[in-house]
Amino acid sequence: MDLYEHQGKELFAKHHIPVPQGIVATSPEEAAKANDQLGGRSVVKVQVQIGGRGKGGGIKLVSSASEAAEAARVMLEGGFKDMKVIRVLVEEQLPIAAEFYMAITLDRTSGDYLAMVSSEGGMDIEEVAATKPDALRRRHIDPMLGMQSYQARFLAGGLPEDARGPAAEVVQKLWGLMEDSDATLVEINPLVLLEDGRVVALDAKVTVDDSALYRQAELAELANVFPIDPTEARAKREGLQYVKLDGSVGIIGNGAGLVMSTLDVVAQAGGKAANFLDIGGGASAGLMATSLEVILSDPAVRSVLINVFGGITRCDLVAKGILEALERVEARVPLVVRLDGTNAEEGRRILSDAAHPRIVPKPTMLEAAAEAARLAEVS
Amino acid sequence: MAVLIDETTKVVVQGLTGKEGSFHALRNRAYGTNVVAGVTPGKAGLDVEGIPVFDNVASAVAETGADTSLIFVPARFAADAILEATESGVALAVCITEGVPAADMARVHSYLEGKHTTLVGPNCPGLISPGKANVGIIPGEICTPGRLGLVSRSGTLTYQIVHELTQLGIGQSTCIGIGGDPVHGVDHIDALRMFQDDDETDTIVLIGEIGGDAEERAAAYAAENVTKPVIAYIAGFEAPPGKRMGHAGAIVTGSSGTAAAKAEALEAAGVRVGKTPTEVAQIVQAVV
Numbered sequence: 001m002d003l004y005e006h007q008g009k010e011l012f013a014k015h016h017i018p019v020p021q022g023i024v025a026t027s028p029e030e031a032a033k034a035n036d037q038l039g040g041r042s043v044v045k046v047q048v049q050i051g052g053r054g055k056g057g058g059i060k061l062v063s064s065a066s067e068a069a070e071a072a073r074v075m076l077e078g079g080f081k082d083m084k085v086i087r088v089l090v091e092e093q094l095p096i097a098a099e100f101y102m103a104i105t106l107d108r109t110s111g112d113y114l115a116m117v118s119s120e121g122g123m124d125i126e127e128v129a130a131t132k133p134d135a136l137r138r139r140h141i142d143p144m145l146g147m148q149s150y151q152a153r154f155l156a157g158g159l160p161e162d163a164r165g166p167a168a169e170v171v172q173k174l175w176g177l178m179e180d181s182d183a184t185l186v187e188i189n190p191l192v193l194l195e196d197g198r199v200v201a202l203d204a205k206v207t208v209d210d211s212a213l214y215r216q217a218e219l220a221e222l223a224n225v226f227p228i229d230p231t232e233a234r235a236k237r238e239g240l241q242y243v244k245l246d247g248s249v250g251i252i253g254n255g256a257g258l259v260m261s262t263l264d265v266v267a268q269a270g271g272k273a274a275n276f277l278d279i280g281g282g283a284s285a286g287l288m289a290t291s292l293e294v295i296l297s298d299p300a301v302r303s304v305l306i307n308v309f310g311g312i313t314r315c316d317l318v319a320k321g322i323l324e325a326l327e328r329v330e331a332r333v334p335l336v337v338r339l340d341g342t343n344a345e346e347g348r349r350i351l352s353d354a355a356h357p358r359i360v361p362k363p364t365m366l367e368a369a370a371e372a373a374r375l376a377e378v379s
Numbered sequence: 380m381a382v383l384i385d386e387t388t389k390v391v392v393q394g395l396t397g398k399e400g401s402f403h404a405l406r407n408r409a410y411g412t413n414v415v416a417g418v419t420p421g422k423a424g425l426d427v428e429g430i431p432v433f434d435n436v437a438s439a440v441a442e443t444g445a446d447t448s449l450i451f452v453p454a455r456f457a458a459d460a461i462l463e464a465t466e467s468g469v470a471l472a473v474c475i476t477e478g479v480p481a482a483d484m485a486r487v488h489s490y491l492e493g494k495h496t497t498l499v500g501p502n503c504p505g506l507i508s509p510g511k512a513n514v515g516i517i518p519g520e521i522c523t524p525g526r527l528g529l530v531s532r533s534g535t536l537t538y539q540i541v542h543e544l545t546q547l548g549i550g551q552s553t554c555i556g557i558g559g560d561p562v563h564g565v566d567h568i569d570a571l572r573m574f575q576d577d578d579e580t581d582t583i584v585l586i587g588e589i590g591g592d593a594e595e596r597a598a599a600y601a602a603e604n605v606t607k608p609v610i611a612y613i614a615g616f617e618a619p620p621g622k623r624m625g626h627a628g629a630i631v632t633g634s635s636g637t638a639a640a641k642a643e644a645l646e647a648a649g650v651r652v653g654k655t656p657t658e659v660a661q662i663v664q665a666v667v
Binding site: 109111112126144182184212243259260261264272273365 | 454455478479480481482484485486488489490504516517518520521531532533534535536537538539542559561562586588589590591592593596612614615616617618619621622623624625626627628629633634635638654655656657
């Protein structure tokens with residue numbers, strides 16, 4: 001789960017990491033009022049979970065209430081790069097002397113954590129690593145020991161002298177936040193040195209481990225205020241792994257790897273998947289009906305491909321589940337069904353006996369993908 | 380002898396008395412695996428269809444000589460279960476549990492360094508040496524004994540490919556599901572090394588997916604250290620960046636972890652990459 005900037009900064013503040021004074025606004029009027037509270041000049045920042053806000057017009061320096069209101073209006077009404085915007089963050093303007101980069105991430109290659117501090121702020125970190133390796137300091141953090149003081153001093157040691165002490169404190173606190181919040185990524189880009197010598201986090205990117213939300217009740221609450229796609233929201237409530245994509249072939253499969261593979265095979269057959277949906281090991285009638293409802297609620301869907309490999313899951317039960325689901329859900333598009341693995345023959349027989357007008361059985365994954373792609377074109 | 384498990388393996392199941400634990404433990408036993416014990420704290424003295432239950436792994440190991448632990452406990456207790464298995468001295472711990480917090484796994488990963496316990500998983504289907512032992516949830520019926528070693532991050536995608544191999548008459552020495560989480564035990568490189576050293580394995584199939592750089596590192600390792608033919612499959616070419624595709628570890632971050640980059644790295648290392656599960660089986664058939 002990715003936090004919005006303003007949520008990340010609230011978390012930073014709780015951990016005593018310095019952030020600019022800021023006020024969240026959901027309307028131009030609120031933005032104007034926030035600007036006045038911050039002394040008549042401010043920065044209006046669009047709250048979206050994608051990068052490139054600076055270049056894309058998502059961050060505006062304003063010096064009056066009317067300018068703040070206008071900047072907020074443009075962002076709230078126009079959205080940002082096709083994303084709906086429901087909030088902006090209005091922050092105090094600060095006199096910046098230098099910009100840096102700081103991050104800690106779960107390092108899946110080494111199975112521990114990696115802390116990074118760069119004297120080059122605002123740049124993409126992969127680019128810094130490639131073009132200015134001397135500007136980047138890295139240290140692996142042993143999760144058993146935590147970040148040691150000497151590591152924090154080393155990490156901050158490549159920054160201008162004035163910034164080193166406060167930046168070392170920030171990176172140590174950032175580690176504390178990481179541990180306390182079950183974060184897998186915390187990134188500050190840029191971290192800035194102010195003219196008065198303070199070091200402040202101008203941005204905040206925090207990714208919290210979904211698997212740990214059960215013990216992060218406060219953070220889990222934040223997920224409820226996210227403006228996510230209504231179909232994705234429904235799938236999430238039902239416990240389905242669903243990701244909306246932009247094609248026309250609806251996909252239902254069991255197991256993440258097989259579903260990913262199904263998307264690829266459909267693309268090779270000339271189609272484009274409308275979604276990723278993993279029903280997991282269950283594939284009961286109820287789950288199948290919900291999955292179909294979720295997928296068919298996407299108006300772009302022109303055909304559906306159900307690709308199940310029965311391992312522990314029995315294909316006869318899956319076939320019955322599909323038929324029961326079709327009693328509850330109206331199939332407005334053809335459903336191509338491929339069943340293989342445990343009890344596949346019985347499952348196929350159940351489907352062919354039912355002779356449902358919308359069900360198109362296919363014996364292999366490749367044939368099923370080709371047929372679903374073709375039907376999405378012609379229907 | 381196949382790798383990691385064979386007919387001599389003795390399994391203790393942590394979480395045996397749970398629904399999942401008992402279902403799969405009995406299936407594994409029916410397959411011919413020596414399931415010698417179960418562990419559920421507070422339930423010592425009970426048995427599950429003749430499999431004795433102990434309070435802790437140490438006493439199960441002491442009483443039965445179990446050398447492998449199969450873990451089915453809920454996610455919040457999984458790290459504890461892996462650590463207990465390790466401290467009890469089993470050679471192999473296989474954790475099926477899905478949804479284990481990454482921070483827990485990072486600590487487990489650090490603890491396991493230098494210990495003599497090998498971890499497979501978590502969030503994995505386990506492993507099978509067809510005809511010898513099945514430790515986990517891979518359906519034994521789709522496998523057949525043979526000389527192909529398979530390693531994969533996915534469950535059902537593995538079943539799909541094993542099924543296609545079996546239908547072409549290509550049997551397997553061992554199939555290892557290493558799991559879809561970002562921090563896990565045995566990785567692709569460990570599996571390549573074991574299969575290269577195994578005199579009952581002639582050919583290797585490596586199945587990967589988006590996220591991380593394990594496949595790229597495996598490609599570099601294979602180029603230097605593996606003389607047996609390796610055939611690969613990568614899932615997730617159509618996955619958009621920044622979206623988690625089911626598995627916690629299956630996510631393209633920025634430009635890294637893409638399926639295209641992985642396939643390219645493997646091909647550059649001389650590994651043939653099948654475009655579909657079916658093509659993987661066909662390439663293997665042409666090689667063996």
